[in-house]
Amino acid sequence: MIKLLHNKYLLLILRILLAFVFIYAGTEKISNPSDFSQSIANYKLLPIFLVNIFAIILPWIELVSGLLLLFGVAVKENSAIISFLLMIFIIAIVISLIRGLNIDCGCFGTNTGTKIGFTKLIENFVLLIFSFLLMKYGSDFLTILTFKRND
């Protein structure tokens, strides 16, 4: 089993998958900062003045980490960042569900308009497992750095 998890093809697939999810999530949020800011405000977890800073910075962390992951640069480090973000998302969703808030997730901007709920939680958990695996084993197969070496 451990060997399977160590498989470079599996890790590559997980890497690309995670990368695309975060690139997509980041760009959607960047394209409409005020909507995303409102989404964060709806969670009512942050003091109101911090909401915009979060809305400005968070999508760029997602996008940059996603891109670096896609190209295989600093895979472990970017997976660590993404794991951390996913944990924050999970905590935020759990708290909001306990509070009974019926709000838009804001996960991929507001265009998709998905509500928070158990499906969202499971989605985040699955992604978190992926990013944990990448954090532990890394993935140096087919990266922009290996391409260079082959030239």
Place this chain on the structure above:
Amino acid sequence: MKTNFATILLILLVSSCLGLLLNFLNPEGIPLLREKRKINWANDSTGVKNNKQNVENTFDEPKAIVLKQAYKLYNQNVLFIDARDFVEYEIAHIKGAVSLPYNDFDKYAYRLKKIPKDKPLIVYCDGRECDLSILLGDKLFDMGYQKVYIFFGGWVDWQLANYPIEGEDD
């Protein structure tokens, strides 16, 4: 290869700078610090008697009202808009109110077609703590509704006052 914390910090720093810089350059960028939405009260709640010049014909923004004014307007047949989720509306709502859940706005927006833009509207949600009425009120105002009232106190105050409601049991 161990995880390098300096690299993590560098990535976070670069992303943050990129975000801040591009937000600054973006014409649709948002202010760094978000301010709490302040709502202004409609004139006659300030305790000052209106003189004729102060009669509000058009609003420059949605105005907040309390129970007393809401009831007065109710008796003048002003239309109430329920910003809560449809499930809550179904259970019970202010008599005659139209359901327009802020969280499902696109789905219910067709209901606005029948409502002329110059018709006064009173938007309400749960009570004083909820902000759906403010959000919906702002949205309606942006859509061109000229007289939007936000009923501060909402459903909770209305019920406590035993004013007319309707719902599933009726």
